[in-house]
Amino acid sequence: MPARSENVPERSDSVPEPSDNALNRFRLGDLDAFESLFRQHQRSVYGWILCIVRDPAAAEDLTVETFWRIHRAHDRFESARPFEPWARRIATRAALDWLRARRPESKLATSDFDQDVADLPSKSTPDPGIAAEIRLKTAQAFARLPPNLRVAAVLSVVEEQPHKDIAAALGISVGAVKLRVFRAIRLLRKDLESQGITP
């Protein structure tokens, strides 16, 4: 499991769990309880989706889609369980659907890659030692990976999320997450090598 660096705030478990009363009312279809849950969790759900899709506008639309799915499934929610992981799992599924529906590279090939990176809210700046062309080719090669491998790799390698959180969000085991990350890195390396980029 990759160690999270100390200057990166923990994204998971940062939202306090809503009261049992609110969760029970939500389960019965109470719109006010749903709004209260939305206000409490929209930021974390948006942040999680943004990590996966890396497009602020798409992340907003997918946050709306996620909460619509959450409302639609309210009677299947088990109020004894925490809300956050359940919401995150639905959000991950919505983000995966979006990635599957989107043609790989469709955005990267037509727009300025550096502008896209600049639009993404991020604290880190690219290393000037690595040429922009190599970064672009890496991002394009990454976009060509199967969506399920991409999600596991971006959450684990780039966002440094704990494997158990990724496993819970994807509904798979920790071992399966590690395997997906390994396969993603191996495929990425092969793709880059075929383009003459040797890491």
Added chain:
Amino acid sequence: MKKQDENRIKQLLQQSLPPVDPASEPARDLWPAVLRRLDESEAPLRATVGSAPRAVPWPHAVPWFDWAILAGLVLFAISFPATIPVFLYYL
């Protein structure tokens, strides 16, 4: 794949896809959009569940056998016009 290669690929990936700022939040309030989405999905349901039964056009509203009885009576009246006063008397 060597561990060193794997780490280099990971480093390259981190440089190509910088991590998202954990404090990032939506640029607008998304609650109105959620409400609109809920309304859109519930509107077709309301249209089928909440509305009155659909009116059937006039000729189809009367069962076919009623039309058959009426046609028989008309034929009988045309064939035997003298029976019309008797029918009217018993109506």
